[in-house]
Amino acid sequence: xxxxxxxxxxxxxxxxxxxxxxxxxxxxxxxxxxxxxxxxxxxxxxxxxxxxxxxxxxxxxxxxxxxxxxxxxxxxxxxxxxxxxxxxxxxxxxxxxxxxxxxxxxxxxxxxxxxxxxxxxxxxxxxxxxxxxxxxxxxxxxxxxxxxxxxxxxxxxxxxxxxxxxxxxxxxxxxxxxxxxxxxxxxxxxxxxxxxxxxxxxxxxxxxxxxxxxxxxxxxxxxxxxxxxxxxxxxxxxxxxxxxxxxxxxxxxxxxxxxxxxxxxxxxxxxxxxxxxxxxxxxxxxxxxxxxxxxxxxxxxxxxxxxxxxxxxxxxxxxxxxxxxxxxxxxxxxxxxxxxxxxxxxx
Numbered sequence: 001x002x003x004x005x006x007x008x009x010x011x012x013x014x015x016x017x018x019x020x021x022x023x024x025x026x027x028x029x030x031x032x033x034x035x036x037x038x039x040x041x042x043x044x045x046x047x048x049x050x051x052x053x054x055x056x057x058x059x060x061x062x063x064x065x066x067x068x069x070x071x072x073x074x075x076x077x078x079x080x081x082x083x084x085x086x087x088x089x090x091x092x093x094x095x096x097x098x099x100x101x102x103x104x105x106x107x108x109x110x111x112x113x114x115x116x117x118x119x120x121x122x123x124x125x126x127x128x129x130x131x132x133x134x135x136x137x138x139x140x141x142x143x144x145x146x147x148x149x150x151x152x153x154x155x156x157x158x159x160x161x162x163x164x165x166x167x168x169x170x171x172x173x174x175x176x177x178x179x180x181x182x183x184x185x186x187x188x189x190x191x192x193x194x195x196x197x198x199x200x201x202x203x204x205x206x207x208x209x210x211x212x213x214x215x216x217x218x219x220x221x222x223x224x225x226x227x228x229x230x231x232x233x234x235x236x237x238x239x240x241x242x243x244x245x246x247x248x249x250x251x252x253x254x255x256x257x258x259x260x261x262x263x264x265x266x267x268x269x270x271x272x273x274x275x276x277x278x279x280x281x282x283x284x285x286x287x288x289x290x291x292x293x294x295x296x297x298x299x300x301x302x303x304x305x306x307x308x309x310x311x312x313x314x315x316x317x318x319x320x321x322x323x324x325x326x327x328x329x330x331x332x333x334x335x336x337x338x339x340x341x342x343x344x345x346x347x
Contacts, residue, residue, distance in 0.1 A: 063090060083117055102136065110229055124200075130143055130221075144182070161217050165192070195218075217243055223235075287311050294330065295335055
């Protein structure tokens with residue numbers, strides 16, 4: 001898979017999990033948003049561009065972004081869900097959906113979510129929730145029916161992408177997918193389709209490729225479930241064939257690239273960046289918060305501009321600089337690479 005500069009900047013490190021241990025809930029949620037959202041949004045937008053290429057659709061017309069934690073500084077209650085996710089759900093339409101709640105009322109928004117999820121254990125995975133809330137038996141039956149209809153094509157592809165189904169009752173995990181989608185599994189603890197969990201560190205060379213493939217495949221299912229909710233005929237069969245065609249081309253490209261690397265292997269000199277030296281997690285986040293989550297060189301921010309921020313040693317460690325907070329400053333990745341360890345400017 002060809003990776004552009006934006007996906008190369010998406011890096012999840014082992015120390016990132018320490019954010020979940022911040023004792024104050026409001027501070028924790030704000031830090032989770034400022035740190036994880038820019039990276040996850042870069043990953044999501046990159047993947048949606050691939051979705052557009054594979055299925056010949058415009059996902060931005062169809063979908064809206066979903067975030068968790070959806071924390072606001074002035075909120076009366078700060079709710080900690082113990083995870084972070086960014087993904088897509090269908091935009092709300094003008095007409096009620098063909099889905100009925102358990103209380104008999106029609107749905108006005110789609111219950112299907114597809115996300116990238118980060119857990120406190122230091123893992124990230126792709127996850128599809130066919131229904132997040134109590135839906136009627138008819139909708140569950142329709143979803144089960146389309147899965148059964150295309151099982152011969154779908155199940156080998158799910159296996160190829162290492163996607164499995166998880167349920168509230170482990171008994172259903174031993175059943176075929178279309179049988180596991182049952183009324184007993186409706187609700188927040190219901191069935192979900194998940195990729196493997198990739199432990200940090202995760203980057204473009206370790207785990208992101210597999211996550212993008214899994215999300216792209218699950219998008220076909222999410223789109224089909226949304227169509228069912230709107231009373232439209234889904235195109236799951238066509239989308240699965242489109243995925244297979246793309247995946248085969250992708251694998252052929254990867255094989256050709258590996259051969260080129262073996263023939264033309266060169267050792268590349270990597271700049272000595274002091275930000276990659278270890279700075280204790282608590283001090284690291286203190287610097288980012290002190291500098292208001294903005295690059296002190298170009299002024300771009302994590303939340304508004306979706307740039308990746310790093311903590312830079314003003315006086316490089318290779319030149320005797322310390323880890324004291326007064327010797328640390330916030331730079332975006334681009335500015336930090338430009339500075340390297342050759343400059344001691346206090347920005």
